[in-house]
Amino acid sequence: MIKHLAIYITNNDDKPKLIELIVTGNILKLGAHLKPAIFSELTLNAFIDEEIRHGHFNVITETKNSLLHSSEGERKKALLTHIISQNPDYVIVDNVFGNLDCVKQAEIVHTLTQLSQKTLIIQITNRVDDILPFINNTYQLQGESLVAFHPEQVKSTKKSLSFVEALPEPYRMVSEAINPLIKFDKVSVAYNERPILNGISWEIKQGEFWQLIGANGSGKSTILSMIYGENPKAYGQDITLFGVKKGSGESVWDIKRKIGYFSSEMLRGFKRLDSIGNMIVSGFFDSVGLYKEPTNQQVKIAQQWLHVLHMYHIRKTNFLELSAGHQRLVLIARAMVKQPPLLILDEPTNGLDDSDARLFTELINKIAKETDTAILYVSHRKEAGLHPDYIYQLTPNKTGSTGKVVSN
Numbered sequence: 001m002i003k004h005l006a007i008y009i010t011n012n013d014d015k016p017k018l019i020e021l022i023v024t025g026n027i028l029k030l031g032a033h034l035k036p037a038i039f040s041e042l043t044l045n046a047f048i049d050e051e052i053r054h055g056h057f058n059v060i061t062e063t064k065n066s067l068l069h070s071s072e073g074e075r076k077k078a079l080l081t082h083i084i085s086q087n088p089d090y091v092i093v094d095n096v097f098g099n100l101d102c103v104k105q106a107e108i109v110h111t112l113t114q115l116s117q118k119t120l121i122i123q124i125t126n127r128v129d130d131i132l133p134f135i136n137n138t139y140q141l142q143g144e145s146l147v148a149f150h151p152e153q154v155k156s157t158k159k160s161l162s163f164v165e166a167l168p169e170p171y172r173m174v175s176e177a178i179n180p181l182i183k184f185d186k187v188s189v190a191y192n193e194r195p196i197l198n199g200i201s202w203e204i205k206q207g208e209f210w211q212l213i214g215a216n217g218s219g220k221s222t223i224l225s226m227i228y229g230e231n232p233k234a235y236g237q238d239i240t241l242f243g244v245k246k247g248s249g250e251s252v253w254d255i256k257r258k259i260g261y262f263s264s265e266m267l268r269g270f271k272r273l274d275s276i277g278n279m280i281v282s283g284f285f286d287s288v289g290l291y292k293e294p295t296n297q298q299v300k301i302a303q304q305w306l307h308v309l310h311m312y313h314i315r316k317t318n319f320l321e322l323s324a325g326h327q328r329l330v331l332i333a334r335a336m337v338k339q340p341p342l343l344i345l346d347e348p349t350n351g352l353d354d355s356d357a358r359l360f361t362e363l364i365n366k367i368a369k370e371t372d373t374a375i376l377y378v379s380h381r382k383e384a385g386l387h388p389d390y391i392y393q394l395t396p397n398k399t400g401s402t403g404k405v406v407s408n
């Protein structure tokens with residue numbers, strides 16, 4: 001019987017190094033002649049880069065769409081099919097469920113379970129709930145070797161509140177809020193004649209905390225891009241953003257100014273050298289670096305955020321030195337310093353380990369409770385401990401997804 005294994009890591013572990021140790025045969029004694037395949041976001045990104053640069057598709061999705069224009073679920077499924085067709089000796093499976101809905105998760109588990117009958121699976125995960133059902137051997141990293149790990153350790157960790165200081169008082173922006181902030185009236189969208197959204201009517205009002213859920217490909221990102229992005233599909237639709245009808249000559253810049261935005265994708269390739277303090281205060285200027293002199297009030301608010309996050313003493317530290325989880329907390333503070341009317345969080349916990357996801361969720365609940373900022377949280381994962389006021393669900397079907405409010 002093949003002895004499949006999972007390696008539980010935290011956001012402080014060096015994942016690329018771990019993968020290198022595995023494929024060079026230096027951590028599991030696998031033999032460097034064996035042919036590995038890596039199922040990870042890094043592999044997917046490499047294929048997407050290739051697509052963009054050379055225009056040819058090595059990995060084809062079920063709908064024959066390019067990877068670039070496919071949803072995350074479609075991409076992962078396509079990558080797994082591609083990997084299996086390559087007949088590897090073993091497969092390293094990294095962040096297997098990131099961004100996948102329950103149905104897609106079950107499909108991937110099914111495919112991997114079949115694959116596991118003849119091929120060794122080495123899973124790398126930072127969520128104990130994600131450990132694949134056919135894996136009984138779990139380890140964690142200690143230096144450059146593996147030691148036994150018991151998932152119950154994480155589950156039984158005591159959960160005390162981490163952010164106790166009050167959030168700063170509102171900055172002037174909040175008075176600009178117009179209710180409802182966002183209004184979609186019978187919005188329908190198709191790509192290449194394929195219906196995606198069908199008659200979406202939805203309102204987000206000041207201070208409300210919404211979670212947007214829906215299967216992969218149901219159109220969640222399409223909705224977001226019509227609010228925050230410059231999706232041309234938004235024109236000719238009945239969409240009102242902050243009291244201004246889309247297509248009425250509104251300024252995209254003006255809309256973006258009213259929205260704090262965070263997506264886990266933002267950290268991909270982020271290389272700027274900035275201190276934590278500057279990162280936060282630059283949120284007042286809608287710029288990444290700090291090019292203007294902040295006012296006393298702005299500095300004070302940024303300092304309060306640093307205190308809330310317990311980072312005041314490390315405010316001069318380079319942002320890139322923080323763990324992935326702490327970087328996200330800083331980017332949330334950066335998006336929130338102005339207390340915008342709306343905060344959009346797009347798959348925000350993807351890639352976070354258990355403890356950082358818990359911290360992140362606690363901060364979002366706190367923002368929802370203590371500020372007038374409305375929150376739109378897009379995620380597949382029912383994040384334990386997250387307390388949205390309402391859930392809006394997209395249900396896909398052949399004529400495009402319909403939407404409805406479901407109970408929490």
Ligand SMILES: Nc1ncnc2c1ncn2[C@@H]1O[C@H](COP(=O)(O)OP(=O)(O)OP(=O)(O)O)[C@@H](O)[C@H]1O
Nearest residue numbers: 069070071072073191196216217218219220221222
């Ligand atoms: N520019 C585009 N051209 C063609 N098809 C597109 C384009 N953008 C999105 N699509 C398709 O529209 C559908 C909805 O995509 P969207 O990204 O909005 O879904 P999603 O719910 O966010 O999915 P996921 O959760 O997997 O990210 C998908 O089938 C996708 O392939």
